[in-house]
Amino acid sequence: MSSRAQGLVLDPELTARLVSSERLAETRGRRSSGIGPLDGLLGGGWPRAALSEIFGRRSTGRTAIVRAALAAAIAAGEATALVDTGGTLDARAAAASGLALSALLWIRCAPAQALKATDLVVAAGGFGLAVLDLCDAQLRAPDAAWVRLRHAARAQGTTVLVATGTRRLGSFAAAAVELDGGRPSFFGPPPLFAGLGTRATRARGAHDRESQLPCVSLAFTSRS
Amino acid sequence: MRLACVYVPQLALQAALRRCPEVHGTPAALLASQGKNKPRVTELDAEARRAGVRPGMTAAQAAATAPALRLFTATAADAEAGAAALADVGYAFAPRVEREGERIFFAAEDLKRLYPAGEPAIAQALQAHAARLGFGARVALAATKGAARVASRAHELAVVPDDRAGARAFLAPLPVHLFTDDDDLRAAFRRWGTRTAGAIAALPVDAVALRLGPAGAAVARLARGDDDEPFHPQLPPDALEEAVELDYPIYEIEPLAFVLRGLVDRALARLSGRSLACAGLTLRLALDPRGLDVREVPLAAPTREAKTLVDLIRLDLARRPPEAAVVGAHLIALPARVRATQLDILRPAGPAPDRLATTLARLAALVGPENVGAPAVVDSWREEAIAMKPYAPGGPWSAPIPSETRLCLRHRRPPEEVEVLMGRAGPTALRGLETTARVLVAAGPYRLSGEWWQEVAAGGSWAREYWDVHASDGAVYRLHRDARDGRFYLDGYYD
Structure with a gap:
């Protein structure tokens, strides 16, 4: 950033601390994912007041990333909600990792009720982050449902993060991350499950022209 | 001490008209049964009187006299709700109120600080608040209960002077029938040729007492401006009640919700007058032919929004419909103070409590109440053990972000x-x-x-x-x- 603006000379140390308005608008429009490399991949984090998607096969770290986003939002003092199809939440691990469970609105539901429940949460307003967990759900949702959810998220300023097995939202998502190449690691003998490594790739959007999309490697440790 | 008297003439009819504000301005009359006889008109408004309806008419006679007449049946539910609402008119201005049928009395001394324009302004404010709660009221301020009672019967708005001589002069021209409802006393005073309070005040009290007894003596003392009737105000009840008896059984939820909306509106109007909000609802539905459906509608936070309460009631009815048609409803609202919460400038505001309450109720109706809340760890070694507790935002928001990302x-x-x-x-x-x-x-x-x-x-x-x-x-x-x-x-x- 230039230290000269219309003849004004600024101290270099002060200049180093200044943030351009464009950069400020960009970071304000993003919320931290709770995982540093992922924030870098997303350009600062998940887009605020928009739909985002994270998808991948089993054991690629989707749920860990969702929990990290919830923890980051709760740590920032925001109201959060988790629409959990199937009631799969690992409360013990979440509490052990420092997530304040009492600050989380947890909704257990069937896949057919998930979108409606998410609509209700977002429409209430005041929630900073709402997560829709469809990882194990077989759900056929019309495009209109995602359009409606996207409008509601924008109107209420709520970040909606959808976790799925395969990509569903397409261009309705402002950001999408694909997880693949899950590599479990065991140490021993006797073997003990140590953790999981995965590759996170920013999914191609409508305006992406690069031949190779950016990706980062993520590592998750075992819960024990 | 200055006492205010709020008098609602024909309280039973006005209580019925509270339920149907659209009827105001049209002829209306109240029918009441006396034993096995046919119901007859006992109370009627000015429009019905102008149309020729008179007390004692049967329903058929009254309807024939005034085809546009709207007839109401006297019910205990209306009477109780009306009396309670009238008391709330007083509780909006004073902490303690004495109830006396169609009147209430309360101390108005402290109101002078709120109304610097004087007692006429106080009387107007009382009348306006009574109108907001659905009553056409007459208001009087005086130093004694008796003087306030008589003045409210004589004038729509009255301020009786504080001193004894001034009160006597104010009451002097008023007719005797305003001082007593005893027909024998009235007849006796007429026979004596004493038709006004001034004439009665000129008589010696002892002589009046000797001939007409304690009742006559009381009238004579009151006419002189003397009144030692005690004032016994009471604190408001813990809960606020509104009730309605339906003209016909209701089977569907939406028409029932429409009726309950009226109860909620009236309850909130009374609470609002006392600067209170509703912290919880209990609904008692009378079923046809017999039985009672009692349901609690808890709220996450006190609210003054009728829509929120009606939505919660509707969701509760949809989740657990009444087993039979409903013929009456009794709403009990728990009052609570609404305290302003100072938000933290460094933290996001979060969902509004009343909208959150509605959202939680809607979610509970969608997925079941046992599937909505905040997760909690169970003290067990079972891996899958988990509990659900009520979601209450505003808890320990600040928590450190975990240093490493663990698998779930x-x-x-x-x-x-x-x-x-x-x-x-x-x-x-x-x-x-x-x-x-x-x-x-x-x-x-x-x-x-x-x-x-x-x-x-x-x-x-x-x-x-x-x-x-x-x-x-x-x-x-x-x-x-x-x-x-x-x-x-x-x-x-x-x-």
Whole structure:
């Protein structure tokens, strides 16, 4: 950033601390994912007041990333909600990792009720982050449902993060991350499950022209 | 001491008209039964009187006299609700109120500080508030109950002078029938030729007492401006009640919700007059032909929004419809003060309490109340144990972000029974409803047991061997083998 603006000379140390308005608008429009490399991949984090998607096969770290986003939002003092199809939440691990469970609105539901429940949460307003967990759900949702959810998220300023097995939202998502190449690691003998490594790739959007999309490697440790 | 008297003439009819504000301006009359006789008109408004309706007419006679006449039947529910609402007119201005049928009395001395324009302004404010609650009221301020009572009968708005001589002069021109409802006393005063209070005040009180007894003496003293009637105000009741008896049974939820909306509106208007909000609702529905449906409608936060309360009631009715048609409704609202909450400038505001309450109720209606709340860890060694507690935002928001990202187990609740092929080192293959795979790496067994002090049939006394297996489909599963029966169960997979 230039230290000269219309003849004004600024101290270099002060200049180093200044943030351009464009950069400020960009970071304000993003919320931290709770995982540093992922924030870098997303350009600062998940887009605020928009739909985002994270998808991948089993054991690629989707749920860990969702929990990290919830923890980051709760740590920032925001109201959060988790629409959990199937009631799969690992409360013990979440509490052990420092997530304040009492600050989380947890909704257990069937896949057919998930979108409606998410609509209700977002429409209430005041929630900073709402997560829709469809990882194990077989759900056929019309495009209109995602359009409606996207409008509601924008109107209420709520970040909606959808976790799925395969990509569903397409261009309705402002950001999408694909997880693949899950590599479990065991140490021993006797073997003990140590953790999981995965590759996170920013999914191609409508305006992406690069031949190779950016990706980062993520590592998750075992819960024990 | 200055006392205010708020008098609502024909309170029973006005209480019925509160339910139907659209009827205001049209002729209306109240029918009441006396024993086995036909119901007859007991109260009527000015429009009905102008149309020729008179007390004592039957319904048919009254309807023939005034075809546009709207007839109401006197009900206990209307009467109780009307009396309670009238008391709330006083509670909006004073902490204690004395109820006397169609009147209330309360101390108005302190109101002078709120109304510098004087007691006429106080009287107007009282009348306006009574109108907001659906009453056409007459208001009088005086130093004694008796003077206030008489003045409210004589004038729509009256301020009786504080001193005894001034009160006597104010009451002097008023006719005797305003001082007593006893027909014999009235007749006796007429026979004496004393038709006004001034004439009665000129008589010696002892002579009046000798001839007409204590009642006559009381009238004579009041006419002189003397009144020692005690004032016994009471604190407001803990809960606020509104009730309605329906003209015909209602089977559907939407028409019932429409009726209940009226109850909610009237209850909130009364609460609002006392600067209170509704913290909870109890609804008692009278069923046809007999029975009572009692339901509690809890609120996450006190609210003054009728829409929120009606939505919650509607959701509760939809979730658990009444077993029979409804012929009456009784609403009990718990009052609570609305305290302003100072938000933290450094933290986001969060969802508004009243909207959150409605949202939680809607979610509960959608997925079941046991599936909405905040998760809680159970004090148990069972891996899948989890509890749900009520969601209450505003708890411990600030929490450190975890330093490392840990894997989560996506639980199957309850664990799914699977077939597992065991080798020397552990599971070698597994097959379930959605998964069939070879086991590439198996870590375990990890043995856990617990709750040995509970009965097995009650779900206690368990013993398990856990395995973490990397399957050929790429996933890492958590299995356990029940030590009691040797069966394998899928707890979930790491993700």
